[in-house]
Amino acid sequence: MTSRQLVFDLPARTALGREDFFVSPANAQAVALIEGWRDWPARKLVLAGPRGAGKTHLVHVWAALTGAPIVAAGDLGGADIDALAAGPVAVEDADGIAGHAEAEAALFHLHNLVLAEGHTLLVSAAVPPRHWGLALPDLASRMEAMLLARLGPPDDALLAAVLAKLFADRQLAPAPDCVPYLARRIERTFDAARATVAEIDARALATGRAITRQLAAEVLDNRGH
Structure with missing residues (x-):
C-alpha cells in the first residue's frame, strides 16, 4: 500500500517503515519543525499533543x-x-515523570550533557512543559525554555486518509461515501480510527455485508446502546 493509492492528495512519510505518516494542516507545522531539526534554537524541541x-x-x-x-x-x-548523550536523543512521555526525583534528575543531566556535547534533544509530552508539574526547578526552567511544537487532533482530511489506509491494510474496500462519513463523526484520534475500522470489519464479516455508509452508521449507533 503506497500513498499514491489513496484517494486523498496528502503527502506520506514512513514511520519505522511500517506506517505512512500523513501531513495535513493539523500537523504540518510540527512536521516542518521535525524535518528542520538542524535549525532548532539551542538544538532542542518539545513535541506536545x-x-x-x-x-x-x-x-x-x-x-x-x-x-x-x-x-x-x-x-x-x-x-x-553518558551513552545516550553521545548523539542526538529522543525522550518520550516526559510529563509522566513529574515528582519522580530520580527520573527528573536523569532528564536534567541528559539535557545538559546532550547539549554540551553539541547534539540535539527531542522531548515529547501530552502537554507543554509548564503543565508537567516538575519538582526540580532547574529542569522545569530548561524544559519551559525549549522550542515547542504542538500537535492538535487530526482534522477531517487527515482522519479520512488514516481511515482509508486502515481499511486498505485489512484489504477492505468501503463504499466511496463511507470514509468521509466516518471522518466527520468519530472522535478525532488515530486510536478511534483504528477501533472504528476494526468494529466495522468485524460487523461486515459477521453479517456478510459490504462496507457501506449504512453499515458504518449502524456500528456507530450501536456504541450508544
Whole structure:
C-alpha cells in the first residue's frame, strides 16, 4: 500500500517503515519543525499533543532522520546517560515523570550533557512543559525554555486518509461515501480510527455485508446502546 493509492492528495512519510505518516494542516507545522531539526534554537524541541495526535509517529520519523535512540522518560533513572548523550536523543512521555526525583534528575543531566556535547534533544509530552508539574526547578526552567511544537487532533482530511489506509491494510474496500462519513463523526484520534475500522470489519464479516455508509452508521449507533 503506497500513498499514491489513496484517494486523498496528502503527502506520506514512513514511520519505522511500517506506517505512512500523513501531513495535513493539523500537523504540518510540527512536521516542518521535525524535518528542520538542524535549525532548532539551542538544538532542542518539545513535541506536545494529546494521545492519538501522532507524537510517537513523529518521534520515530525524527529518530530515522537523525539516528537517535528513543527512550521513555520513566526509564531514564536506570539508563546510561553518558551513552545516550553521545548523539542526538529522543525522550518520550516526559510529563509522566513529574515528582519522580530520580527520573527528573536523569532528564536534567541528559539535557545538559546532550547539549554540551553539541547534539540535539527531542522531548515529547501530552502537554507543554509548564503543565508537567516538575519538582526540580532547574529542569522545569530548561524544559519551559525549549522550542515547542504542538500537535492538535487530526482534522477531517487527515482522519479520512488514516481511515482509508486502515481499511486498505485489512484489504477492505468501503463504499466511496463511507470514509468521509466516518471522518466527520468519530472522535478525532488515530486510536478511534483504528477501533472504528476494526468494529466495522468485524460487523461486515459477521453479517456478510459490504462496507457501506449504512453499515458504518449502524456500528456507530450501536456504541450508544
